[in-house]
Amino acid sequence: MQHHAKRAILGVIPARLDSTRLPGKVLRTIRGRPMLHHVFAYASQCGLLDDLVVATDSKEVYEYCVCNQMKVRMTSSCHASGTDRIHEVMQTLPADIYVNIQGDEPMIRPAHLEALLQPFLKDAAVQVGTLKTSITADEAHNPNCVKVVTDTTGKALYFSRCAIPYNRDHVPETRYFKHLGIYAYTRSALDRFHQLPPSRLEQAEKLEQLRFLENGIPIYVTETPYDTIGVDTEEDLARVERYFQDLESTGDSFPAACREFVIPADPG
Structure with missing residues (x-):
């Protein structure tokens, strides 16, 4: 490194x-x-x-x-x-x-982290960064999938479990983005987050990143083509297992081989 x-x-x-x-x-x-x-x-x-x-x-x-x-x-x-x-x-x-x-x-790639850190490398004023990836309108209606909308400069306007934007007239060009929960923060932004009480929107949506937005701390959101599956359930685990199995069978260059691992001895 x-x-x-x-x-x-x-x-x-x-x-x-x-x-x-x-x-x-x-x-x-x-x-x-x-x-x-x-x-x-x-x-x-x-x-x-x-x-x-x-x-x-x-x-x-x-x-x-x-x-x-x-x-x-x-x-x-x-x-x-x-x-x-x-x-x-x-x-x-x-x-x-x-x-x-x-x-x-477990589906994190080096490319995710490189994209996440780009705003910090370009602009010393950036305090918080995260990622988004394009999803379908159907996926946008799943409350377990967190959505994000951004302004023209890539700063987050809002994160929600609801489908945002609400496509009232079914405009075909409307795009939806899933938020990937990988973050980068400056030392001062992390300190500030820790000092602030949980915010009202954060408590309503159960999304901690809203604490930054409600307190006027901008979050820069970079787009990535690589979706991930955050593992919360047995079903998620099975999906990730299949994903890696498919990667191996297609000979995809990602991921590189893991080192051998050691299981700690049971002290009992």
């Missing part, structure tokens, strides 16, 4: 084990390797990251990382979100930009 433009960029993978819908999900296997290992291996291929660390509140995840030479930090179990967990990491690991790489996004 190389340094870039004198601004230190740290990738952080928040990895909680106590997921309610899919218990222990970050250590569930996909193509024989734990999901977290896939995320770490693919993110580490991004040359813009100066370093990469897993942030967890789980002894099991911590031990897995140590066994597999993956840099890891133990964090509090009290955090309401991955953003708060990254804020804790920020106290001991200094950087200029922090990249929030979800531990349940």
Whole structure:
């Protein structure tokens, strides 16, 4: 991983084990390797990251990382979100930009992170960045798929679980974009987020990024052609397994091979 433009960029993978819908999900296997290992291996291929660390509140995840030479930090179990967990990491690991790489996004590609960081490389004033990908009108009506609309300069106007924009007259050119929950923030934006109380829109939509918008902090949204499946359920896990199986069968160059992995010995 190389340094870039004198601004230190740290990738952080928040990895909680106590997921309610899919218990222990970050250590569930996909193509024989734990999901977290896939995320770490693919993110580490991004040359813009100066370093990469897993942030967890789980002894099991911590031990897995140590066994597999993956840099890891133990964090509090009290955090309401991955953003708060990254804020804790920020106290001991200094950087200029922090990249929030979800531990349940095994389809992450280096290309996602490169696109995400472009606005920061072009403009020192950018504080927060995220990604979007084009979807169909049918997909836009799924409340589990978060949509985003942006202004002409690429700044987010709003994120919603509703289909936005509402296409009243069925204009055929109307496009819908899914928000991919991968973020980059400057140190000061992360600090500000942590100090602000949860906002009203954030609580209504259950979308933490609205806290930035409600408090006048712009979010730059870059388009990517690569969709991902965030793993929340057994069905998601099965879909991701099929995705990797299809990649292998077509000989796609992504993803590069993961290193062999080690399962920590049971202390009992």
